[in-house]
Amino acid sequence: MDLLALADFTLVARHGGFGRAARASGRPKATLSRRVAELEASLDIRLIERGGRAMKLTEEGRALFERTGALLTELDETVGAISSGGQKPRGRLRISAPLLFSQTVMGKLAAAFALRYPEVRLDVITDDRAVDMVEEGYDLVIRVNPDPDDSLVGRIFLRDQLVVVASPGLGRPAPDAIVPAVVRSTDETSFWEVTTLTGRSRIAIDPVLRLSSLMMVRDAVRAGVGAACLPLSLASHDIAADRLVHWADLDAPPVALWTLYPSRRLLSARVSAFLDHLKDAFPTGTPAELAAYLEG
Known part of the structure; x- marks a missing residue:
């Protein structure tokens, strides 16, 4: 050939x-x-x-x-690395990341990476949908609880959990009360299954406000419109400052953030460098660590 x-x-x-x-x-x-x-x-x-x-x-x-x-790209990178005397990250790195992670973390994270690897041209596109890495030319994608994909490999680098919070003025609900709630635009539920110190229960909700971004949901809850279900990392500082009250934990699987990349034996130096950069930023990958990063 x-x-x-x-x-x-x-x-x-x-x-x-x-x-x-x-x-x-x-x-x-x-x-x-x-x-x-x-x-x-x-x-x-x-x-x-x-x-x-x-x-x-x-x-x-x-x-x-x-x-x-991917093989030809790796071949070009290998030749370039050999000619320059080492596996130094360089070239374009195209990443797809979800909206909330991009809004809260990616600006600071990308800036630190760019300073650390000045020969890499980082291109981050915000998208919550499951992009096609090959068809759309991505080197790496970050996703929340992704569906299994035989063509990709990956690793969890952060974990979070969902909590129900409200402003102090709203007051905790009675057992049979229907609570005004701020929800995501795509959320059609009429109740939250939750876990408290006394066990599992259900909070019935009346969605009085629908918003497309969890950042907007948090701001609306701070203003006292209603209760909301938020990632703990996004709400923990407001809880500590008494701007929000933690009512309960959502009875749901943990939130896991994954990095995904094509299933092949050799990763490019750029992708490997970014994976190491994530590990340095979040060595334990806990909600508390993510919350501290947001406020740092």
Whole structure:
């Protein structure tokens, strides 16, 4: 197989078209088209559907890109590392992170990483959906309680728990009371299953305010609109300062933040460096440690 033709195909697939690949690489569009056609002829399969305004990979083309794209990237990084005399992190690192983590942590975390590794160009995109790492060109994703994925490996770097809190003026609810509540826009529940020192119980709620961000939910609860279910790390300082009262723990599985990356034996120096950076920032990964980081 012609590795140069394979590299040109990967370049076109990564950039989503011959024109974009030509502009990004400075290579002639006609040359890239010819090289991909030669690769298709040598493999006797069509890799790219041509025609119309948008390029589309065939099923075989997508499978080839998924397998070879990461390997060619690693090969480039290895050659660069050898030529420079070591595995020094450099190049672009593209990360997808959830909204709340990005709002509360990622600015400070990314700045420290950029100062530590000035040759890495960090690109963080906030997104709560399950992105496709290969199709969308991510090197690493951070997710909360992700679904299992055979194509990815990962590790938990932070744990949190959900607690029910309210402003001191609201007062703890009677057993049969319906409590005014501030909830996420996607939350359709009418009660919270909770655990207290006296055991498990249920708090019936009336959602009087729906907001799309937990930061907004916290601010609304501080203002006394109603009770809310928040991560302990986000509420603990307000609880300690008596701005919020901890009513109960939500009876639910713990919140786990994962880093996920493609399942392959060798990680790039950039990804390894960021994983180590997370470990340095959160050595124990507890809610208290995260809360301290938010206030630091």
